[in-house]
Amino acid sequence: MKQKLFIDGEWVSPVRGGTFPVVNPATEEVIHQAPAGTAEDIDLAVKAARRAFDTGPWPRLSGSERAKYLRAIAARLNERKHELGRLEVIDNGKPLPEAVWDIEDTAGCFSYYADLAEELDRNPEEIIALAEPRFSSKVVREPIGVAGAIIPWNYPLLMASWKVAPALAAGCTMVLKPSELTPLTALELAGIAEEVGLPAGVLNVVTGLGPDAGQPLSEHPGVDKLAFTGSVPTGARIMAAAARDIKNVSLELGGKSPFVVFADSDIEKAVEWIMFGIFWNQGQVCSATSRVLVEESLYPALMERLVAETAKIRIGDGLSDGTLLGPLVSRGQYEKVLGMIERGRAEGAKVAFGGKRPAGLDTGYFLEPTILTDMNEDNFVWREEIFGPVVCVKTFMDEADAVRMANDSRFGLAAAVMSKDKARCERVARAFRAGIVWINCSQPTFTEAPWGGYKQSGIGRELGRWGLSNYLETKQITSFNSEEPWGWYIK
DSSP states (O other): OOOEEEEEEEEOOOTTTEEEEEEEEETTTTEEEOOOOHHHHHHHHHHHHHHHHSSGGGGGHHHHHHHHHHHHHHHHHHHHHHHHHHHHHHHOOOOOHHHHHHHHHHHHHHHHHHHHHHHHHHEEEEEOOOOOOEEEEEEEEEEEOEEEEESSSHHHHHHHHHHHHHHHHHEEEEEEOOOEEEEHHHHHHHHHHHHHHTTTTTTEEEEOOIIIIHHHHHHHHHHEEEESSSOHHHHHHHHHHHHHHTTTEEEEEEOOEEEEOTTTTHHHHHHHHHHHHHHGGOOOOOTTOEEEEEGGHHHHHHOOOOOOHHHHHOOOOOTTTOOOOOOOOHHHHHHHHHHHHHHHHTTEEEEEOOOOOOOOOOSSOOOOOOOEOOOOOOOOHHHHHOOOEEEEEEEEEEEHHHHHHHHOOOSEEEEEOSSSSSHHHHHHHOOOOOOOOEEOOOOOOOTTBBBOOETEEEESSSSSHHHHHTTTEEEEEEEOOOSSSSSSSOO
């Protein structure tokens, strides 16, 4: 585990020399003392990134040359996927197969953006058709500059790749600030960047607490673009900080995503996707389909099967074989989720299953997978993001009722619909006010497709070509081609 920050191609101690504890959520043991970066370290990192962008080789390389570095990073990630996966488990708590899957996706993300970097070479400009024949015009795309990225703890390395890979592909330089709860693999990514020879200052990694490192990064005048994934309140503060210097901002924030299940759905498939949509990664997923709406006639049979299958989920340390549900990431998150369940119950929700610490697991931040029912639409747990393995289930009468309930939220990240009627699925998918919609499934995420939400779920899109566009400026270049004077002053 790395003991230092990575700034300007060097491993350096924090200016103030501080550290902070990293805790294994399955054992509650401190496993590492990570370097605690502060405003001084952020300033050094931003200045290094600024030099690397303004005078260094990176933005001046061809897309194909940058792609070689991205593919080398991808190859190294794949080589170390089991080691890095175990590091994610002891840092985050998720089951090992999910963690290794995340590392494979991370490598795939770097490979995908290597392809898009090469495509920039093949399509360096776009010719614009003009009505005035004496002029010609073209559009070129250029890297936006120095990017600051603040990433969450639920997918530590994968979320980093969603920002680092497109930024580097575009020719930007970056300062990466990982969550203080899960800083370990971001530092390993810095080590991989060093191994493959990434030029100094192109990628800088500063670990530290949010107020000490994240806030100075979002406020730094040397940063041209901010990318953030996390909570709505923090996203609002970052957006306000960016407004001072009119920084470019992309935000992927919270969600309270609905999953509408019509009566003609196959119960077994519906239960499988409901469970995956809320219990995968301990429910610590921005897009988790945590509001399940079931057509009234299907509700009794579906609930019976959902409770029975949920009871079979194996809970335990993510390194133990067969574990499907690990601990929540921290004591703070564990207590927050428990408190939200209790508030929901106080407001009338019934616990159909779970809602407490599993028997026999006295250490670690473990919580049973939880099913809540019978709440009204004003109940706190129905309206607010819980970010844990807690699903709320309600009935609906007809299609119009389902769409109304699904859209009645300040969030709009994702939504899902299940039915054997393909036309109805398409109709409902179009009616959802959400940036990501799944039909007859929940949660599959592909690097090639855009990711982001409506309303308070964020601004902009990550992944796919949209993710690359986040880090590119669009420049118009127009030429006057006539030998004759323009004629405004000289005739």
